[in-house]
Amino acid sequence: MKVLIIGGGACGASAAARLRRLDDKAEILILEKTNEISIANCGLPYYCSDIIDNEEKMHVSSVQKFKNLLNIDIKMGAEVTEINRQEKTVTVNGKEILSYDKLVLAPGAKPFKPDIEGINNHKIHTVRTLKDGNAIKELIKTANIKNAVVIGGGFIGIEMAENFALLNGVNTTLIELSSHILPPVDKETAAFAQNEIRNHNVNLILSDGVKEFKQDEIVLNSGRKIPYDIAVLAIGVKPETSLAHACGLEIGKTGGIKVNANMLTSDKDIYAGGDSVEVEDFVSCEKVLIPLAGPANRQGRIIADNIAGLNSVYKKTLGSAVVKVFDLTIANAGNSEESLIKRGIAYWKTFTFGFSHANYYPGATRTMYKLLFSPDGDILGIQAAGYEGVEKRVDVIASAMRSKLKVWDLIDLELCYAPPYSSAKDPVNILGMHADNILKGLVKPAYFEDIKDALLVDVRSKEEFYNETIDGAVHIFTPELRTRYTELPKDKKVILFCNTGFQSYVASRILLQQGFNNVYSLTAGIELYKVLMKNKEFSKEIKQPV
Secondary structure, three states: OEEEEEOOOHHHHHHHHHHHHHOOOOEEEEEEOOOOOOEOHHHHHHHHOOOOOOHHHHEOOOHHHHHHHHOOEEEEOOOEEEEEOOOOEEEEOOOEEEEOOEEEEOOOEEEOOOOOEOOOOOOEEEOOOHHHHHHHHHHHHHOOOOEEEEEOOOHHHHHHHHHHHOOOOOEEEEEEOOOOOOOOOOHHHHHHHHHHHHHOOOEEEEOOOEEEEOOOEEEEOOOOEEEOOEEEEOOOEEEOOHHHHHOOOOEOOOOOEOOOOOOEOOOOOEEEOHHHEOEEEOOOOOEEOOOOHHHHHHHHHHHHHHHOOOOOOOOOEOOOEEEEEOOEEEEEEEOOHHHHHHHOOOOEEEEEEEEOOOOOOOOOOEEEEEEEEOOOOEEEEEEEEEOOOHHHHHHHHHHHHHOOOEHHHHHHOOOOOOOOOOOOOOHHHHHHHHHHHHHOOOOOEEOHHHHHHOEEEEOOOHHHHHHOOOOOOEEOOHHHHHHHHHHOOOOOOEEEEOOOOHHHHHHHHHHHOOOOOOEEEEOOHHHHHHHHHHHHHHHHOOOOOO
16 A cells, blocks of 8 residues: 655654554655654744754654654655646656555645735744744844844744743834734633733734834834834744645635545545644534644544544544743633634633642642633633643643533542642632532622622722722621621622632622622632733833834
8 A cells, every 4th residue: 555645744744653553564655845854843932042952852753763663755855736636646846746545635734924015024934844943043143133023922923922032132022913812712811921921021012913014114003113123923824725725625614624534535545634624623513723733643643543444533623722921821722702702602601710739838829710611511611821730720621521521520520639739629620619609500700891880899808908909899808798798789780809709709608698699709809800900001001112
């Protein structure tokens, strides 16, 4: 059996390696149009700033290793220019014709470059290949860079902005067209990242886009002008489907190659995977594009299984992701609230703060969690922002989602505990308890968008109240509610709040059992309120690079 694989990235390389382990006699050839094979693309931002200080560390594998260990041939600089499905051949570099029994399309994606005047300036770069990374490193080294601009606030954009900011003497600006960075998460979670970015002196510009690239400055839609010596476009990628389209394979509505659960295209002898294909979203079951390394690797393995005669299927995509934002970690899995609203999916939500480990053990830090769940208890999404153990808890909940556990099942997860690592009630357990209480009607959650038209009651101690509170709030300490509840109206929405939401939950239980039906507990309390207000105040400032 002769198998040709177009593309030597995560999906293509994984398909080749898995297939060799399953079939030692198969003839396997990878056709890679660049001169790079198995590059750690996700490490490129850190390579640009020399945090990863050696190019060899960026090579996950090599042509020699594929040949010597796996007996897999690789042709570098081999661009497939045509696929003849009837003859089952491909044309390489416009002249060489190769036949196949099975063909794997894993061409990946290409950076999106909008049609903006001046975009072909030599100072404007994308970050997709090792060649891109080396070009950026060379410009930094030789051009005395003072002003760096990153366009796009997704994962790569955030990482590039951080790594530019870590270079001595480089003033960094991050521009995002949307109202908040990190599209996979919601505005509350993004606020943590935005505060962190600004705290590290990155000039963050939201709700504005690029109108024109001039020689030494970038003109924004708002009219602002930003000086730059180097700019990085990080505004997303487009699936590479030109070959698939040209040979008549079916393309999905998302623009990605259409495949079934076995990663088979509309041709029974052609498989496709990685960033070039559309997949099914785990929560909504809609077709989506998820250009992430984890799914690409799994899809390559699944393709190899099916070529070798094993029935292997891809079980939808959760979109689990994590990003480092200076000292902060942001992680998520499943759908965001914005996505659920857009898709018309009914949901509940709750916010909590959980300690990274037992708070009496030194060094504990707080993590904010946002859990989205259905009225039936299905887990729809998780987001978190913190400093330690963030992705660990998101991974646990992502695993629970994959196993189709309900929110109340999170309560029963028996997770590792010792004071340096967690608490007897892990934050994951606490999230389950919060959601379960909401669904059972034991607490009515309130959110920050609800504050405006409600009576706010600070239920913390008098000392805490006088130290800081929310404007317009009255004060009744929780233990006093049992005798002072008559001071509160029953015909108006009352929102109780404390530091992080637990005491206000206790207070709401007191009032609900006194016959109050319009009493709510502010999820995540004043701690989340302060983060959101800090982000709001930051957003009012207009800073120009020097």
